[in-house]
Amino acid sequence: LGDAYAKSRPIVPVGDDDEDSPASANIELALARAENLTSRRPILLNRVLLRQNPHNVGEWTKRSTLYLKLGQTRQAVGAL
DSSP states (O other): OHHHHHHHSOOOOOOOOOTTSHHHHHHHHHHHHHHHHHHHHHHHHHHHHHHHOTTOHHHHHHHHHHHHHTTOHHHHHHHO
16 A cells, blocks of 8 residues: 555655755655555555455454544444
């Protein structure tokens, strides 16, 4: 999943180490997107597994546990 995302994003050439340069801002944005993706990875993977088999009770309880770990109690209850 991460490899596919990385391949879909354009590579930005880096000119210098100036913190105010647009290239630096693009790199920071790309890193923020990658961190967001990796933090959401367990939920996204669980979503794929549930789409393959929506009757898998074990995956639904795992989804609820994942939401509880993220502090999202409404979603955790909704998953049950």
